Amino acid sequence: MTDALTSAQMRNIEQTAIDGGKVTGLELMDRAGKAVVKAIFETWPDLLNAPRRAGILAGPGNNGGDGFVIANRLRDYGWDVEVFHYGDIDKMPPDAKVNALAFANAGGVVSPIIPFEGRDMRFADPPTDVWIDAFFGIGLTRPLPEEVRAAFLSISYERNWQSNKLVAVDILSGIDADTGERLTEFPLKPDMTVTFHAPKIGHLEGEGADWCGQLIVKNIGL
Numbered sequence: 001m002t003d004a005l006t007s008a009q010m011r012n013i014e015q016t017a018i019d020g021g022k023v024t025g026l027e028l029m030d031r032a033g034k035a036v037v038k039a040i041f042e043t044w045p046d047l048l049n050a051p052r053r054a055g056i057l058a059g060p061g062n063n064g065g066d067g068f069v070i071a072n073r074l075r076d077y078g079w080d081v082e083v084f085h086y087g088d089i090d091k092m093p094p095d096a097k098v099n100a101l102a103f104a105n106a107g108g109v110v111s112p113i114i115p116f117e118g119r120d121m122r123f124a125d126p127p128t129d130v131w132i133d134a135f136f137g138i139g140l141t142r143p144l145p146e147e148v149r150a151a152f153l154s155i156s157y158e159r160n161w162q163s164n165k166l167v168a169v170d171i172l173s174g175i176d177a178d179t180g181e182r183l184t185e186f187p188l189k190p191d192m193t194v195t196f197h198a199p200k201i202g203h204l205e206g207e208g209a210d211w212c213g214q215l216i217v218k219n220i221g222l
């Protein structure tokens with residue numbers, strides 16, 4: 001496995017490619033989101049044999065932007081997709097906003113993460129086949145907001161009672177990408193983490209090594 005990167009090193013590689021005119025941030029985000037969907041179908045091919053339901057947990061930044069790319073892609077496969085957004089589409093970074101608006105303008109359902117409060121997720125109907133954690137990626141700088149932690153807890157009830165999958169985009173939200181420190185305590189391990197270009201230190205060090213599930217590294221052409 002190639003050497004693990006810090007978040008700063010990853011950003012530098014991305015920015016150098018963008019500044020050099022090799023690729024745009026929007027293209028990188030599109031490739032990243034599509035790489036996650038590809039990894040899902042490669043890992044669980046039976047999910048391809050019928051339209052399913054996905055819950056996308058999207059955050060305020062570009063990790064959330066990846067989440068909206070994934071949401072659009074799964075809708076293309078005929079899936080029932082609901083995005084639970086911690087953030088405001090209008091305040092998202094430009095690349096993320098393009099994908100979020102594409103989803104919303106195509107009739108995609110964007111809900112606040114509040115619905116989970118008081119909702120007994122053990123008996124979610126219809127059950128969610130795949131949860132996508134796109135709350136925070138390498139930009140996480142402090143413990144998760146309480147409502148994000150609460151949303152994760154709600155989903156853990158459903159996961160205990162129904163066989164759904166949890167896929168972390170780039171890194172499980174709550175894990176510091178540079179140290180592997182779990183900045184927020186919550187009992188949710190992903191089945192799979194899909195990261196881009198190279199593993200990050202937080203995937204291999206500290207608690208992060210135990211909170212990846214299956215770690216898939218996808219090339220996004222950098």
Ligand SMILES: NC(=O)C1=CN([C@@H]2O[C@H](COP(=O)(O)OP(=O)(O)OC[C@H]3O[C@@H](n4cnc5c(N)ncnc54)[C@H](O)[C@@H]3O)[C@@H](O)[C@H]2O)[C@H](O)CC1
Binds near residue numbers: 060
């Ligand atoms: N750069 C690109 O074109 C690509 C990036 N990829 C994806 O982008 C994320 C990194 O995105 P970024 O916007 O830098 O950060 P996050 O989305 O991880 O975080 C959003 C935002 O949230 C703020 N924040 C940090 N910690 C907290 C907190 N505890 N509570 C509230 N808000 C918080 C902070 O301002 C962050 O900026 C990367 O992981 C990839 O998923 C694409 O994959 C490739 C193209």
Ligand SMILES: [K+]
Binds near residue numbers: 134136137168172
């Ligand atoms: K994430």
